[in-house]
Amino acid sequence: MALRLGDTVPDFTQDSQLGPIHLYDFAADSWVVLFSHPADYTPVCTTELGEVARLRPEWEKRNVKTIALSVDSAESHKGWIGDINETQHTTVDYPILADADKKVSDLYDMIHPNALNNLTVRSVFIIDPNKKLRLQITYPASTARNFDEILRVIDSLQLTEYHSVATPVNWKDGDDVVVVPSISTEDARVKFPKGVTEIRPYLRTTPQPNR
Ligand code: BEZ
Numbered sequence: 001m002a003l004r005l006g007d008t009v010p011d012f013t014q015d016s017q018l019g020p021i022h023l024y025d026f027a028a029d030s031w032v033v034l035f036s037h038p039a040d041y042t043p044v045c046t047t048e049l050g051e052v053a054r055l056r057p058e059w060e061k062r063n064v065k066t067i068a069l070s071v072d073s074a075e076s077h078k079g080w081i082g083d084i085n086e087t088q089h090t091t092v093d094y095p096i097l098a099d100a101d102k103k104v105s106d107l108y109d110m111i112h113p114n115a116l117n118n119l120t121v122r123s124v125f126i127i128d129p130n131k132k133l134r135l136q137i138t139y140p141a142s143t144a145r146n147f148d149e150i151l152r153v154i155d156s157l158q159l160t161e162y163h164s165v166a167t168p169v170n171w172k173d174g175d176d177v178v179v180v181p182s183i184s185t186e187d188a189r190v191k192f193p194k195g196v197t198e199i200r201p202y203l204r205t206t207p208q209p210n211r
Helices: 023-027 043-054 056-061 074-088 103-107 147-163 185-191
Strands: 031-036 064-070 096-098 122-127 133-139 177-179 197-200 203-206
Touching: 023 031, 023 064, 031 147, 043 056, 043 064, 043 074, 043 147, 056 064, 074 096, 122 147, 133 147, 185 203
Parallel strands: 031 064, 064 096
Antiparallel strands: 031 122, 122 133, 177 203, 197 203
């Protein structure tokens, strides 16, 4: 059955170019971005995996570990990483799962045969430290993902998790946020000393608490 937001994600052990990866052990108490791509030695994927490597300081700032996946072998990944590093001017240091037996692809429903036969599409899963699924997005093979958007969603999820606020339309880091409906305006004024603006009783904004 397809995974749904809030589900505990299935654990797995799978080979990678860095050796076997056991998801739950690898994740430990970090957030995880697990993302699939169609194939090694393809142009769009080369740019994506390079960008994820370049963003390493951003992942670390947010306590996020990244894991890529395709149905190619670990040997193929090793050779391709040389190309990614050279052409994208970076160092890929995160695991790329070698899911040749499609164990993880099937578990996470990453193969959509009517779009791309036998290869994984561009799935993204954000998993929290409790191993709960917090976001999933699926992109077609021909469109690279915007990893700045993935970081933006992680910032939003972490603001909700650690500060009880949600983020309004087109929110960017540093913009005002909204108070979650479960907190009364009276309690919000105590919890958010930077101030609460009540536009409607159900629509309250406050400056981003962690800035
Ligand atoms: C690519 O990564 O460039 C790609 C892979 C599969 C289909 C289309 C593009």
